[in-house]
Every structure is written in C-alpha cells, then in structure tokens.
Amino acid sequence: MDPIIVASKVTKTYASGFQALKGVDLTIRRGEIFALLGPNGAGKTTLIGVVCGIVNPTSGTVVADGHDVIRDYRAARAKIGLVPQELSTDTFETVWGTVSFSRGLFGKPEDAAYVEKVLRDLSLWEKRHDKIMTLSGGMKRRVLIAKALSHEPRILFLDEPTAGVDVELRRDMWKMVRSLRETGVTVILTTHYIEEAEEMADRIGVINKGEIVLVEEKAALMQKLGKKQLTLVLQRPLASLPASLSPYALELSSDKSRLVFTFQSEAERAQIAGLLRALAELGIDFRDLQTSESSLEEIFVSLVRSDA
Amino acid sequence: MNWYAIRAIYSFEMARTFRTLFQSILSPVISTSLYFIVFGSAIGSRMAEIDGVHYAAFIVPGLTMLSLLNESISNASFGIYMPRFSGTIYEVLSAPISWVEIVLGYVGAAASKSILLGSIILVTARLFVSYEVAHPLWMITFLVLTSVTFSLFGFIIGLWADGFEKLQLVPMLIVTPLTFLGGSFYSLKMLPPIWQKVTLFNPVVYLVSGFRWSFFGVSDVSVELSAAMTFVFMVLCLATARWLIRTGYRLKS
Numbered sequence A: 001m002d003p004i005i006v007a008s009k010v011t012k013t014y015a016s017g018f019q020a021l022k023g024v025d026l027t028i029r030r031g032e033i034f035a036l037l038g039p040n041g042a043g044k045t046t047l048i049g050v051v052c053g054i055v056n057p058t059s060g061t062v063v064a065d066g067h068d069v070i071r072d073y074r075a076a077r078a079k080i081g082l083v084p085q086e087l088s089t090d091t092f093e094t095v096w097g098t099v100s101f102s103r104g105l106f107g108k109p110e111d112a113a114y115v116e117k118v119l120r121d122l123s124l125w126e127k128r129h130d131k132i133m134t135l136s137g138g139m140k141r142r143v144l145i146a147k148a149l150s151h152e153p154r155i156l157f158l159d160e161p162t163a164g165v166d167v168e169l170r171r172d173m174w175k176m177v178r179s180l181r182e183t184g185v186t187v188i189l190t191t192h193y194i195e196e197a198e199e200m201a202d203r204i205g206v207i208n209k210g211e212i213v214l215v216e217e218k219a220a221l222m223q224k225l226g227k228k229q230l231t232l233v234l235q236r237p238l239a240s241l242p243a244s245l246s247p248y249a250l251e252l253s254s255d256k257s258r259l260v261f262t263f264q265s266e267a268e269r270a271q272i273a274g275l276l277r278a279l280a281e282l283g284i285d286f287r288d289l290q291t292s293e294s295s296l297e298e299i300f301v302s303l304v305r306s307d308a
Numbered sequence B: 001m002n003w004y005a006i007r008a009i010y011s012f013e014m015a016r017t018f019r020t021l022f023q024s025i026l027s028p029v030i031s032t033s034l035y036f037i038v039f040g041s042a043i044g045s046r047m048a049e050i051d052g053v054h055y056a057a058f059i060v061p062g063l064t065m066l067s068l069l070n071e072s073i074s075n076a077s078f079g080i081y082m083p084r085f086s087g088t089i090y091e092v093l094s095a096p097i098s099w100v101e102i103v104l105g106y107v108g109a110a111a112s113k114s115i116l117l118g119s120i121i122l123v124t125a126r127l128f129v130s131y132e133v134a135h136p137l138w139m140i141t142f143l144v145l146t147s148v149t150f151s152l153f154g155f156i157i158g159l160w161a162d163g164f165e166k167l168q169l170v171p172m173l174i175v176t177p178l179t180f181l182g183g184s185f186y187s188l189k190m191l192p193p194i195w196q197k198v199t200l201f202n203p204v205v206y207l208v209s210g211f212r213w214s215f216f217g218v219s220d221v222s223v224e225l226s227a228a229m230t231f232v233f234m235v236l237c238l239a240t241a242r243w244l245i246r247t248g249y250r251l252k253s
C-alpha cells in the first residue's frame, strides 16, 4: 500500500472549547476514491480543513504526499485541491477569471488550453464570460470544482459535492471523479448519500463525534453488509428440518414457526425458486414471507447509534 | 516565493479597482476640489501666507495626504475583509503561499491605487492653484511610503474587523481626527506651544510635514525625522500583519 495522506492523532478543539476531532488516525491510499461518511457535526469538514490549512489542528500531524502540511505547507498544498462545502464564490468575477485566479494562486503559470479543458469537462465553457453571480447554484458548484482542479492537483477533496445537486449533475460528477482517478488523482469525498459512497468509493471511512469508527474496503464492507434473508412464516410449526432441505442454508427458528433462508450471492439467490418448490413438495405451507437486506445505510446507522 | 500567486492576487484586486474606477477616482477628486474651492479660494484669499507660501497652495500636500490616508485604509481594509466575509478566503488559506505573498498582493494593489489617486489629486489641484514641487524625488518617496504604510494599516483593520461597523470605526474614530489635527490645514507654528508638543505624538504630522517640505522646502519637523517616523510606522504595521496572518488570527479557526 502506498499512502498519500497520513493523519496521525489529529485533535481539534475549537475556541469554544468544543472538541471536534478526538485523535483521528487515517491513511488514504494513492489513487483511491475514499468516501468519508458521518452524521452532521461528526467532524468531516474540520478534518478536511486541517489537511488543507484552513483549520489549525490542536495536536497531531498530517503528511500529504510526503510533506508535513504545516512544516512543509508549500509543497503539500501545491498538490491539494479543495471543493468546500459552502458555496463561497466571488460575485463580479467571470468564470474564466476566477478559475485563472485559482491557478495563479497555486503557483502555476497560465495555461489557457488546460483551463479550457477543465471548463469543457464541467460544461462551463459556454459560461466562461459570465459573471459568477448570474449562475445557478449547481453551476457555482461546478465553478468551485473547476477552481479546485485549475492547478492540476494530485489530491482532491470534495466536501459534499452533490449536496443540492440534481440527478444529472450528480451523474456528471461521478463520471468526472472516475476519470480523475484514471489519471491517478486521489479523491476524498464526504457525502450523506450512502448510494453515492456505494457507487463511487474504493474504500469507506465512517467518522462519528470526532472519531473514526470504521475504515474498510467497500467490497468487503458490502460483502459483510450485503447479507439478505428470506423469512417464511409457517402455517404449522415444524418439529425439525426435513433432510431433503439440507442443501439450502436454512434455519428453523427456535419457536419452530419460521424458516430463515440466508443468501448473499446471485447464485444463492437463484436457489429460492428451488427451495419454494421443495417446500411445496413436502407439503409445508406458509402464510407469509418477507425479505430483508442490510445496506450500507443500516450498518452506518447502527455504527453511529451504538457509539452514542 | 510564489510570484504567480502575488500576480494573481494583485490583478484580482486591481480588476476590482478598475470595475469601480469611476466612483473610486471620482469621489476623492470631487471632495478635494470642494476643499480647494472652500479653503483655497473662498477662505484662503483672506488668509495670510504661511512661511511665504500662499494658503491655497499650502494646503495642497495636506489635502492630498488626507485623501491618500482615507483611500488607502478603506481600499485595503475592504480588499481583505470581503473575502473573509464571503468565505472565499478559504482559497487563499489553502494556497501554497505565506504572509509575504498575501501582503504583497493585497497591500501592493491597494497602495498602487492610492498612488494613482494621489497623482490624480495633485493634477486636479493644479487646476485650482499654481504650485511647484521643490524636491520631486522626495515627493514621490513620501507618496509611495504613505500609500504603502496606510494600505498596510488598512489591511490590518480588514484582518481584524469582524463586522462592517468595525471596518468604518477605526478610520472614523482615529484616522480622520488624526489627519485633521495633523496639520493638513495649518502650520504647527500656529498652535499654542503646549499643543505644538502634544501634536508630535500624532504620526500624521510627520507625513504631512515631510510631504509639504518636498513641495515648498518648508516644514514643521525635519524631513529626515518625517521619513524615519513613517518608516518606523510601516515596519510596525508589517510586523503586525505578519503576526496576524501567521497565527491565523480571525482567519483560521
């Protein structure tokens, strides 16, 4: 594993005395898409602020691509692009002007061709001469993304990029994030939409009350969580499971009145038809059936709750 | 040093200036013209010459300083306060730049505007009264030094203020009185002896006196002292701005 960001024991206590980060250890891998989930006030924005130089950490260190973000801030920040959660944009500047400004601010010489590409990718090219205040909220969000990409960062932070964004723009963003990953850019995004994390992320981290409570490969997490169950409520209780049903992952409930079939893969799902047929042949009737599946959302909520 | 960043901030701020060029140049020019009409022509004709200089001409350097101070402070304070207020400051904070680039960009732009403005006022004044500049190099030195110093001062106010009222407060409560009492319209010799002493604690006295000397070769305090005091004030402002940015006071949480 090749880490690109390593946060060690990062704490942040705001002037109000509120501790927003309580010793965060987090490693982001080079080239991955990392989704940081957590309820409102969990500390996501604060953590991003510490990495990007907007929030002074109370203690702890963050190293970005080998550079300490405080001691060696010039080298570290040159590699990082940030799309903030708030829609803070200039008003009278044009789209082209504000994006060029960002590029200069991050120490890059002018490159009209590159800025054009960024604007085209974000469907902002037609709007390049428009003043930012004349744009819609979704357009402003794109402008912020264009600004963050203007200096060709290797690490991109997207703090709730799809909040208040329509379906189409959200798809566009997902596409953009994937194509960025193809060019080797590491993307860290926060979101409240679980399906977004499911769709996009390679790994998922959950933060709650200033602590990282889970970091896992999405695939492994989904495996763990993607468990589905079919419950059959029987007409008459069964004394025991008939032997002919042994090929199925069936369980008889302790009160003998329910059969629970647990399946994970598509192959196992395909067994359902056979199972029902077998039950009919055996004359086992049922009066109700229900299926349940645990989603990322469920696990997420349970994680956050159990921690409370 | 990140020169691209300095240029980006500087051009951004200058673009803001040029967007509002009309009002930012016009209002000081109009107010200065009014001063000249009232103090220079109407009242000045009844005033005796001061140090052998006609009163209308005598007030030219003081009036220019008055505008220079006001404009430097308001322009520089606004320039840094606005991004703090709107939230766009996040980008400056996350950029690979130090306090040096930030100060050069923001204060450099504000000072440039002041220098431009001071020059325009001097040209306007020439339409009302005839004056000559005895020491042009010193004149330019004071013009630049004052513009830079008070742009720095305004920048500090813009960093410190946490509301629009405070942005106006310091200029109104401190700077305007100091400029009016700083010998813009009179020679210190016209004051009672005790006030001549007290007045020396007013930094604006040195600016006006030095600036006036560069025009007419007469001054209330020595020109070296004037230059030195201005310089000291500039260094103080610079140190304060550096401290404010490096600690992130009211910039970072």
Ligand SMILES: Nc1ncnc2c1ncn2[C@@H]1O[C@H](COP(=O)(O)OP(=O)(O)OP(=O)(O)O)[C@@H](O)[C@H]1O
Binding pocket: A014, A015, A016, A018, A020, A038, A039, A040, A041, A042, A043, A044, A045, A046, A047, A085, B253
């Ligand atoms: N400047 C500040 N001063 C004091 N407390 C703050 C400040 N900024 C944030 N906080 C507090 O720190 C906690 C974490 O805030 P943060 O913005 O990091 O949360 P978040 O995870 O990004 O939430 P959201 O999903 O709502 O964006 C919150 O309880 C918040 O009230």
Ligand SMILES: [Mg+2]
Binding pocket: A044, A045, A046, A085, A159
């Ligand atoms: Mg947030």
